[in-house]
Amino acid sequence: MPRSREPHAAVVLLDTREHTPDHEHATHLKLVERLAHLLGIAHVQPEQPPVATDHYYYVPTETLIEPQRYQPLGIQGERDLFGGMVSHPYMATKAISHPLLANGSFPPGWTDAFAQQASDALLKGYTVFSKDDARRAAQLLLPEGAVRIKPVQATAGRGQQVIEQLEQLEPLLADMDEQALALWGLVLEENLEDVETFSVGQVRVAGLTCSYHGSQRLTHDHQGTEVYGGSDLVVVRGDYHALLQLPLEDTVRLAVNQAMAYEHAAEQHFPGFFASRRNYDIARGLDPHNHLRSGVLEQSWRLGGASSAEILALQAFADDPALQRVNASSHEVFGMPELPADATLFYQGNDSELGHFSKYARIREHDHSE
Incomplete structure (x- = not known):
């Protein structure tokens, strides 16, 4: 029997980067805990090396490259990780x-x-x-x-x-x-000028699939630089076609369709590609001739800024089989604010690189309508 079909023993963080900031490492460990709860299995600390006889569910910090390098760990398909795999850098x-x-x-x-x-x-x-x-x-x-x-x-x-x-x-x-x-x-x-950035994505974990559209928020760091401040997502149970059943504005519908076309091309032309976490940034803005342009900027087949919101949405769907849609959001705040009552905290502390910093996610507006 292929190892990818064996039950996973536990969820483990797979940090493949040379350096991971304090706040990101702490957040990743919280996401591992949440995924373990969703999968109904244990989680182990990354300091504990994987045992050859155990089959783990991995949470990589980056898109994994070259499938043959990770097959000895049992990573053979999207059921084995929260993230993705490609064959070339x-x-x-x-x-x-x-x-x-x-x-x-x-x-x-x-x-x-x-x-x-x-x-x-x-x-x-x-x-x-x-x-x-x-x-x-x-x-x-x-x-x-x-x-x-x-x-x-x-x-x-x-x-x-x-x-x-x-x-x-x-x-x-x-x-x-x-x-x-x-x-x-x-x-x-x-x-492009006057740019609006849309997020479109899909996550597939524990037999659940949810898809979303949303937008990103900006905030200012302690030096006053404008940086990513979180994402606001509308998440539905099901695939992209379920997402397209919503009464979407034309600009959002175009963004979803462009993300789908981009993903389909990747599936067609990148041998060895698979992913359980898929996120796409789509920009809409004015070109130098003042014409509106829209296109996919990039993909994320790994943990991202919206992953805390994605995993809370998955858990909400797992807890309530009748639930069809939720609004989920991730938040990155410079400082130590008082958190909303419904916030799930992923990090709050004095990061060695960023200073006082907080990361949390929220779930709101549950919708049970078909």
């Missing part, structure tokens, strides 16, 4: 959201078929894997307006720069490592 990043230049360099496993199939769900731009290709891409895009330069491994918009002239690209390229660029890539994308 670039597939785990926003690099997939744009095609290559003609005759552009590319890493092992690259396929143009994904961007071709998902083209209606993408913004205008290119993914490059060399500095020369970055210059060529900028020359093609800049005549149409400002260009956003996006390091593919950065999250929450960090490290992004907007250029209006080709000379502005050189200082950015000077700081980039050629080998890292060749492996992971860099995105150059049309810059």
Whole structure:
């Protein structure tokens, strides 16, 4: 019998990053506890190494790369983890959201078929894997307006720069490592103004599936910088088609359909891809010609800022089989506020990097209507 079909002994955090901030590690452990409760099994501390004879349910901190590396742990499909698996590094990043230049360099496993199939769900731009290709891409895009330069491994918009002239690209390229660029890539994308960012996603755990649409909130850190502050989600029991049964605004319906097209292209063209946690950021804004544009910015096939809300929603559906829809939200607050009465706390403390910081999630507005 394949190991993926054996009962899981416990839930364990699988931290594959070189460094995890204090608040994130504490939050991840709380999510592990919540998932263990949902699955009806124990959870073990990551300091306890997995035993070869045990079959764990894993909670990776990143999208896992190269399935053969993790098969000895029993990770063979989406039933074995909260997150996802891809076969090549670039597939785990926003690099997939744009095609290559003609005759552009590319890493092992690259396929143009994904961007071709998902083209209606993408913004205008290119993914490059060399500095020369970055210059060529900028020359093609800049005549149409400002260009956003996006390091593919950065999250929450960090490290992004907007250029209006080709000379502005050189200082950015000077700081980039050629080998890292060749492996992971860099995105150059049309810059939108007055941007609204939608979240669309789906989680599948313990025989339950729920799907959602929502939006992100911004907040200010202790230095006054605008950063991610949480997500507000409308979550339904079932797949994306159940989500489309809601009376959605046209902009939200478009975002859901674009996320579905993006995901379908990944399933078609990325061999070895599977995920139990799927989240997509879709941007809607004005291009330099004042035309409305909408497209998927990136995917997240791993733990994310909305995962606390996702897991609370899953638990609500597990507890009440008649429940069809909930509003769930995640919150990241700089400081030590008094929490709402219905808040589930995931972290509150003095983080060594962020200072006083709080993370919690809420479930509201239960809907039992079919």
